[in-house]
Amino acid sequence: MSSKKEKVEEEYTFEFYEDDLFEDLDLEPSKLDNDYNEVNFEENLNPEQFEIINNIQGPMLIIAGAGSGKTRTITYAVAKLLSLGVRPSEIMLVTFTNKASKEMIERVESLLGKKPKGIWAGTFHSIANRFLRKYAKTAGLRSNYTIMDETDAVSLMRLAREKSNLKEIEERFPKAKICKSILSYSINCNKSIHDVILWKYEDFNNEKVIAKMKQIFKIYEKKKAQDGLIDFDDLLIYWSALLDERIVAKLIAKRIRYILVDEYQDTNWLQDDIVYKVVSQNPQRNIIAVGDDAQSIYAFRGANFQNIMNFKKKYDDCRVYNITYNYRSIPEILTLANDSIQHNKNQFKKDMQPTRPEGLTPFQVNIKDHKAQARFIAKQVLRLREDGFELEQMAILVRATFHTMRIELELGKKNIPYEVRAGVAFFEKAHIKDLIAHLRIIENPYDELAWMRIFKIIPGIGTTSATKIFSTISTKENPIDFLLTPNFFSNIMKGSRIPSIGKRHLKTYIQQIKGITAKDNPSDIILDLIKVLKDHIKTSYENWQDRLDDLKQLSVYAQNYSTIQKLLEILSLNQSDIGSRTSQLGSNVEQEKPLVISTIHRAKGLEWRVVFIPMLAEDMFPSSRVVGDPEGIEEERRVFYVAVTRAKDQLYLISPAIVQTYRGLQTCRVSRFIWELNPEVYKKSKVQLKSKKEKKNQNGFQSAFDLL
DNA sequence: GATAGGGTTGTTTTT
DNA sequence: CAACCCTATC
Numbered sequence: 001m002s003s004k005k006e007k008v009e010e011e012y013t014f015e016f017y018e019d020d021l022f023e024d025l026d027l028e029p030s031k032l033d034n035d036y037n038e039v040n041f042e043e044n045l046n047p048e049q050f051e052i053i054n055n056i057q058g059p060m061l062i063i064a065g066a067g068s069g070k071t072r073t074i075t076y077a078v079a080k081l082l083s084l085g086v087r088p089s090e091i092m093l094v095t096f097t098n099k100a101s102k103e104m105i106e107r108v109e110s111l112l113g114k115k116p117k118g119i120w121a122g123t124f125h126s127i128a129n130r131f132l133r134k135y136a137k138t139a140g141l142r143s144n145y146t147i148m149d150e151t152d153a154v155s156l157m158r159l160a161r162e163k164s165n166l167k168e169i170e171e172r173f174p175k176a177k178i179c180k181s182i183l184s185y186s187i188n189c190n191k192s193i194h195d196v197i198l199w200k201y202e203d204f205n206n207e208k209v210i211a212k213m214k215q216i217f218k219i220y221e222k223k224k225a226q227d228g229l230i231d232f233d234d235l236l237i238y239w240s241a242l243l244d245e246r247i248v249a250k251l252i253a254k255r256i257r258y259i260l261v262d263e264y265q266d267t268n269w270l271q272d273d274i275v276y277k278v279v280s281q282n283p284q285r286n287i288i289a290v291g292d293d294a295q296s297i298y299a300f301r302g303a304n305f306q307n308i309m310n311f312k313k314k315y316d317d318c319r320v321y322n323i324t325y326n327y328r329s330i331p332e333i334l335t336l337a338n339d340s341i342q343h344n345k346n347q348f349k350k351d352m353q354p355t356r357p358e359g360l361t362p363f364q365v366n367i368k369d370h371k372a373q374a375r376f377i378a379k380q381v382l383r384l385r386e387d388g389f390e391l392e393q394m395a396i397l398v399r400a401t402f403h404t405m406r407i408e409l410e411l412g413k414k415n416i417p418y419e420v421r422a423g424v425a426f427f428e429k430a431h432i433k434d435l436i437a438h439l440r441i442i443e444n445p446y447d448e449l450a451w452m453r454i455f456k457i458i459p460g461i462g463t464t465s466a467t468k469i470f471s472t473i474s475t476k477e478n479p480i481d482f483l484l485t486p487n488f489f490s491n492i493m494k495g496s497r498i499p500s501i502g503k504r505h506l507k508t509y510i511q512q513i514k515g516i517t518a519k520d521n522p523s524d525i526i527l528d529l530i531k532v533l534k535d536h537i538k539t540s541y542e543n544w545q546d547r548l549d550d551l552k553q554l555s556v557y558a559q560n561y562s563t564i565q566k567l568l569e570i571l572s573l574n575q576s577d578i579g580s581r582t583s584q585l586g587s588n589v590e591q592e593k594p595l596v597i598s599t600i601h602r603a604k605g606l607e608w609r610v611v612f613i614p615m616l617a618e619d620m621f622p623s624s625r626v627v628g629d630p631e632g633i634e635e636e637r638r639v640f641y642v643a644v645t646r647a648k649d650q651l652y653l654i655s656p657a658i659v660q661t662y663r664g665l666q667t668c669r670v671s672r673f674i675w676e677l678n679p680e681v682y683k684k685s686k687v688q689l690k691s692k693k694e695k696k697n698q699n700g701f702q703s704a705f706d707l708l
Numbered sequence: 709g710a711t712a713g714g715g716t717t718g719t720t721t722t723t
Numbered sequence: 724c725a726a727c728c729c730t731a732t733c
Binding site: 098124125126149150232297300399400422459464498572573574600601602623625663 | 709710711712717718719720721722723
Binding site: 177 | 724726727733
C-alpha cells in the first residue's frame, strides 16, 4: 500500500487521503454467489434478444424502438451476467430515473429468486453521488455536502445575481433561472458560455452581459463551495474529474466490468464522456448502450441523441443491433406513430414492425373548448370502465402541467379517482421546503439557502437582515452556537436594525432547533420540527391544517431512512417519484387503482391500454415558444411520438378549438401533428363512435358526442 | 433602511 | 401562480 501512496505523490495532481484509498468503497467485490434460479432465457426472449444476451462482450449498441422489450432485454442481460458468475458489484446499470432502476433490479430479483446485492444501479447523478460520498475529500468536497435541487440552485443563482451589482450595466439582463440554465448547458454540452448564448439565447449576445454573467457564475461557484452545497451538474463534474485521476479510475476499472446504459438517446455530452472514461479503463470495454433516437425528448437538459450515432465511431469495434419489433401497440397505433415521426428530417429512418393483431384505428376528436375536452375524456373514461377497462389501464398524457387543470376538475366532479404525475412535487411546496431547510441546517450548518429560509420565517426579519446574520455566523466554527451567544445582537450585530421582536423570536426559535439536533432519527426530528414550525404555518396559510398534514406525511416517509443525510439525498435525487398527487383521501378501504394523469416526459418507458392526448392545438402542442425553430419542432414531434407509443389498444387525440391560458381564452388551430398525418391513419371519432356506441347507451349516460 | 404588501409579468418538459 | 418590482409604512 505504501508504494501506492508514493505514486500518488509523484504523479498525480489530486490530493489523496489515506482512508479514501484504503476504504476501497463498496467496490469491495461482493461475494461470488451464483446460487440463482435457473432461467430459461431462450423461452422468454425473442431470437434477437436471445442473441444479444448470449454475446455480451465488448461495446454493443442496441437501437430499440418503442415497445420492443428494451427493459426486458436489459434485465435479462443483467440476469444472464449474474448467472454466469459475474459479481453484482462488477455491474454498473445506468437508468434514466431511480424508479426505473429499482424496478429493473426487482425484475432481476424475481427472475433469479434472489436479490443481487451491490449492483451499481441508478441514474448518472445517483451513482455519482455514491462515489462522491466516499471520495469527497479527494474530489475537494466537504464530506457532508448537501445536494440542491433545481429550485435551490436557481435561488442560489439569484443570490449570486443580486450580489453582482447589476446596476453597472444598462443592458437587459437574464433572470436567475436563465443564468442557471446557461451555465448548465455550458457544463453538460461542453460549450463556452458565449457559444451557449449564441445557440440558445441570442438576445443576450452582448459582451457586457456575457462578462457580467461570468462574474455571476464565479460568485455562484464560490457560494457553493463556502456553503457546502452542490448542484446536479456538480455531481457529474466531480465524478468526471475523479475518473481523470488514475488511481481512482484503476480502482473502478478493476471492479466494474460491465456497463449497461439505458435511454442512451437522452444522455448529454458530459454523461457520454463519463461512460467513455469508465469503459476505457476496462480492457474488454464491455458496454451495452440501449436507446432510440426517436424518443429523445430531453434536449432542454442538454441531451443529444447524436450520442447514439457517434457511439459507433467512439467504439469502432462496436456491434449494432436493431430491434424493430413492437410488442406493445396494435398495428394501427404503430402506423400513426411511424407516419408522424417520418416528418422529422433529422431522424434516422426506422419503422416499427407490429406483432399484435389488428385493432381499433386511433380516434381524433376536434372539440369546442378545453371544458368540452375535459368532459369528453371523463365520459369516455367512464364508458371504457363500463366496458371492462380498469382505470389504472388508462392514462391522460399532457405536454405541460397546466393542461391538467380543467381535466382534474372534471374527474373530481364525476368521482373518478386519479393520480397526477406532473408539476410541483409535494416537497417542492413552500412549507415542506421550510421544514427541510431545518434538516439541512442540522446536517450542514453552513447551508446558506436553508438559513435564509429559516431567518425569513421570523417576523421582522427580511432579506437584508437574513443576509447579514448569515454572513456573520457562517464563518464561525459552530454557527448555531454562535448565534445563541448572549451578546449576539447587543454586540456582534450592533449595527443592524432588527426589531426587538425579531431578535427575541429568533433566539427562542434557534434554541428550540438546537434542542432537537441532539436526536438522530429523522422521523422523530421532523415531528419535533413540526412543533417548532406550527405557529408560523398557522399564521401564514389559510389551509394550515392541510399543510401540517403534509408535514406529518413527510415524517412518516422519513421512517424509511436512518440518517438525515440519506433522507435529504433521496429527496433531491428522486424529485418526481415521491410527489404525485392523488384525488383519493383516506386509504384504509380497498380502493380502485386510479386513472393516471401524467406529463409525457414522466410517462417515458410506461404503457397503458388506453391513452388520451389532449391539447393537440398549435401553440399548445407544439408549444408556441418552439414555432419557427425547426429543431424545437422536431423535439416536440418526438414528444408526441413518445406519447402515442405509450398506448397499447386505444388512442384518443383531442384538439380543442378554444383554450384557457393565463391570458384568458384563446382560439387555436388544430395541431400540425394531426394535420400533417396521412388522414387514413386516424378516424374522426364523431362518426366512428356515434354509430357504434349509441345502442349501448341506455344507462343514462349522455353521449359524449352530444358535446360536439 | 428595511419590511411587507400590492400590482405586474410571463409559465414546458426534469436529474 | 410564483417571482419580480415598486411603493407605503414601520
